[in-house]
Amino acid sequence: MYRLKNLFSAMPHFRNHRGVFGMRETRMAFAATGVFFVGATALNFNEVFASQLSPCQETSEKPDMKKQDDSEEPTQNTAEKMLSSSASSFQIQDFYDIEKILGEGTYGLVYQARRKVDGVLVALKTMPRRLTGKTDFEREVAALQLLSKPPGHAHIVQLYDLHRDDQNYYLAMELIEGGELLEHLIENGPYSEGLAASFLRQFAEALCFVHRNGLSHADLKPENLLLSSNDAKKAQLKVADFGCARSHDLNRQEMQLPMAEFAIGCSFLHMVALGNQFELEKMLQERPNLVNFRDYDFRTPLHLAASEGHVDICRFLVERGARVNRSDRWGGSPLDDAHRGRHSEVSTYLREQGATFGAKTQLPRFIQAASDGDKQEVEALLEFGNIDIDEGDYDRRTALHLSSGEGRKDIVELLCRSGANPNVEDRWQNRPLDDAKNAKKNSDRIMSILVKYGARSLKHPNLHQEIKNADRGKVEREPPSSTGIKNDRGRFEKADSFSGTIAYWPPELFGGGATPTPASDMWAAGVIMYVLLTGTHPFDKDAELSDEEIQERILSVGCDKENYVNLMNEFVFDERIEGLSESCVELMRTLLDPDPDRRLSSDKFLRHPWVQGLTASWTTMNKTHDELKAFWQNRFRMEILKKFADMIGTSSDQLAEADVLRIFEKLDTMKNGVLELKEIQDGLSDLGLSDKNIRSIFSSADLDGTGVIHFDEFQALFLNKNNSSGQGLHIDYLQQRFKSHIQKRFFGASKQKDLLDKNKLRDVFTAIDLDGDGVWDANDIRQFLRSSGEPEDVISRIVASLDRNRSGRVSWSDFCAIMG
Incomplete structure (x- = not known):
């Protein structure tokens, strides 16, 4: 059988990422030779691109090499044609080496496989034909085919190839190794609004791409936001699972270049990234216009060379006619890329050639640099940029406002010396002096600098609160139009025209016959944002x-x-949003607007200053991290109770100890006294939870981090007397474990009242205080716990749980509080 593979499967696949135009290193490129391979057949480069077949199309006969129309949108009908072709001679082993099982999907297993033609690792999704609903499957294939058309999108999981045999369909998809975004944030500790905004910016870019292509995702939720890598610094967000996607009659943005020309341009960019001047010279001899080629994000070879720091390639391109001040999709120039990457030699050369910073990027970069305390960036933009030093961002906050509020005294001095107005007012009529008063560091020093340059106090002290109240919804707004979601008996009906996740549906989808739209995706985006920033569902x-x-x-x-x-305000915008920036809350309000006509679009979501990182706070949100842990612990309790409600006769979380023991023994199928991941997976498999969700649930219940769940951990989740959750539950459990060791060693079978006897407790405290200095240090506690047989990793966690005030010591009063 003759098969034409994905055009970009054997070529470099480029990420259209803001600021960096990179490539996927695992792809093998044959662009330099003009030939790439399909199965065992070598095809001429130009002939293949002349065929204009879509990237995941499969055929059973040799394709017609006559040029075809590339503008037709892949639809459900095109997917149906693809799936109806002959499969009798296809063997998956001829094309892929199966390496291991990654997990189990809705219909079948998902494997890690290596494509034989080029060695690319893929996630190979198997779907038995007898179990696959034809309509849903065709919808997913059609959506993925459309979104995977070269060059695809950096933040959407790509479909590389589609195959079938007599038993199964096979979807060869991009291998995602970093897991879920939510899981990543939990595991990597407390984070800030700014970090969340950086991931949501990538999410917004993906949404824009989906909506511009006439689709809505229709099943957005945290589980479908994945990370490309386990390396936190390099990981990119990927939107997955388009099984519920819907098509809309929207105007789609089409590529301006024919596919062949665009692919050749991408090959040219690949050589720029590699710094291969020899191949660049050869390609320019045939196509001189490639020197100013622009990709999907309107980035040129000079943008890429500048961002990679290749000064020789920059010089080579400029000498051959590259324009030094072309703007990319974000308004950035090659000089912006060089400066952002701290490539001083490239920056110097480009300035000598007349390059300037992109007009649309200078002010946001200037304001952000002032807020971050990046003096070098501020000085460079003041010297070489076209900056209005008193111009502000979305909330009219200037560089002087932000640097004052962040305690950046050197930046404040520099801005005032450069002519910044110390009395400039933001949207709330606050002045830099007001921000300086609330700064957590250098407050007095900054206030004296501002006063020295003529700063005065706030002019209208009451206006700030009035505007703030209006933004928080205390001023009456125009109510939403009727959505017609009640039936003739006044009861609510559940939408039955599509599948999805109810917790992420907007109000308008609960009407009979309602279908998802881009506006419903934006509501789901608001819910996701709320979960990331508060750790709870709104x-x-x-x-x-x-x-x-x-x-x-x-x-x-x-x-x-x-x-x-x-x-x-009662359900959503309550005390959970305290501590979030005003810009953040304002954005969530516009996404969670019940009226779809007023709800923010994906384009406006992407351009919002908070999403762009301009108004997002970089203060660490410890509370949110704790809430996310609590989220999975509560989820674990709910799923267990749902599973065993019939056995214990209730779905309430008020269980007796005997009920907890019965559930534990039921789950412990290996009868070894602990619960392992596989036992939890088997026990909850019929509840519709994904494998990754079950892993997150298991991790949240493993309170001592040993990789298994002991009965006392399981019991702590259901019989938590302090009603603590998240990290608090971890600490309470570890302290209780320490307390049990104290009781066993020093009190034996004594009654509870003996544990409250201060004289006896003083003797215990003195016995453990090895150096007799009146306090316990980590060594004192470790020596005691080692004698009790605890493993070292658990000992470390118990030591940390006892030191509640992070002083490195446990005092007599601390000990009494733990034992009390």
Whole structure:
């Protein structure tokens, strides 16, 4: 059987990423020779691109090499044609080496495989034909085919190839190794708004691409936001699972170049990234215009060379006619790329050639640099940029406002000396002096600098709160239009025209016959943003509501036109948003607007200053990290109770100890006294949870981090007397474990009252205080726990749990509080 493979499977696949135009290193390129390989057949480079076949198309006969129309949108019909072709002679082993099982999907296994033609690692999704719903499957294939058309998108999981035999369909997809975004944030500790914004910016770029191509995802949720790598510094966000995608009659942005020309241009960029001047020279001899080729994000070879720091390639390109001041999609120039990468030699050369910073990027970069305290960047932009030093961002906050609030005294001095107005007012009529008053460091020093340059106090002290109140919804707004989501009996109906996840549906989708739109994707984006920033679902504060109860709350917001603002404040914008920046809360309000006509679009979402990182706070959100842990712990409790409700006769989380033991023994199929991951996976497999969700749930319940769940950990999740959660539950459990060792060693079978006897406790404290200095240090605690037989990793966690105030010591009063 003659098969034409994905055109970009054997060529460099480029990431259209803001600021950096990179390539996927694992792809093998044959562009230099003009030939690439399909199976065992070598095809002429120009002939293949003349065929203009879509990237994941499969054929059973030799394709017609006559030029075809590339502009036709892949639809459900084209997917159906693809799936109806002959499969009798196809053997998956002829094309892939299967390496290992990655997990189990909805219909079948997912393997890690290596494509024989070029060695690329892929995720090979097997879907039995007898189990696959034809309509849903065709919809997913059609959506992936459209979104994977070269050059695809850096933040959407790509479909490389589609195959089938007599039993199965096979989808060869981009291998994603970094896991879920939510899991990554939990495992890597507390994070800031700024870090969350950096991931949401990539999410927004993917949404824009999906919507511009006439689709809505229709099943956005945290589980479908994945990371490309386990390396936190290099990982890129990937949007996955388009099984519920819907098509819309929207104007799609088409490539301006024919596919062959565009692919050759990408090959030229590949050589720029490698610094291969010899191959660049050869390609320019045939196509001189490639020197100013622009990719999907309008980035040129000079942009890429500057971002990579290749000064010789920059010089080579400029000498052959490259324009030094072309703007990319973001308004950035090659000089912006060089400066961002701290490539001083490239920056100097480009300035000598007349290069300037991109007009649209200078002010945001200037304001951000002032906020970050990057003096070198501020000085460079003041000297070489076209900066209005008193111009502000979305909230009219200037570089002087932000640097004052962040305690950057050197930047404040530099800006004032350079002519910044010390009395410039932001949107709230605050002045830099007001920000300096609230700065966590250098407050007095900055205030004296500002006063020296003529700063005065706030002119309208009451206006700030008035505007703030209006933004928080205390001023009446125009209510949403009726969404028609009640039936003739006044009861709410659940949309049945598509599948999805109810907790992420907007109000308008609960009407009979309603279908997803880009606006419904934006509501889901708002829910996801809220979860990332607060650790809770906006309509389920304590993670205890059923889907039906969440649905009722969402519907009440959508139907109550007179009172929906108050309901949103009650359900969503409560004490959980305290500590978040005003810009962040304002963005969430516009995404979670019950009226789809007022809801923010994906383009505006991407351009929002918070998403762009201009107004996002970089203060670490310890509380949110704790809430995310609590989120999975509560999820674990709910799923266990749902599973065993019949056995224990209740779905309430108020269980007796005997019930907890019965559930534990039921799950412990290996009868070894602990629960392993496989036992939890088997026990919860029929609840529709993904493998990754179960792993997150398991991790949250493994309170001592040993890789298994002991009975006392399992019991702590259900019989938590302190009602603690998240990291607090970890600490309470570890302290209780320490307390049990104290009781066994020093009190034996004594009653509880003996543990409260201060005289006896003083003797215990003195016995463990090896150096007799009146406090315990880490060594004192370690020696005691080692004698109790605890492993070293658990000992380290217990030591950390006892030191609640991070002083490195445990005092007598601390010990009494733990034992009390």
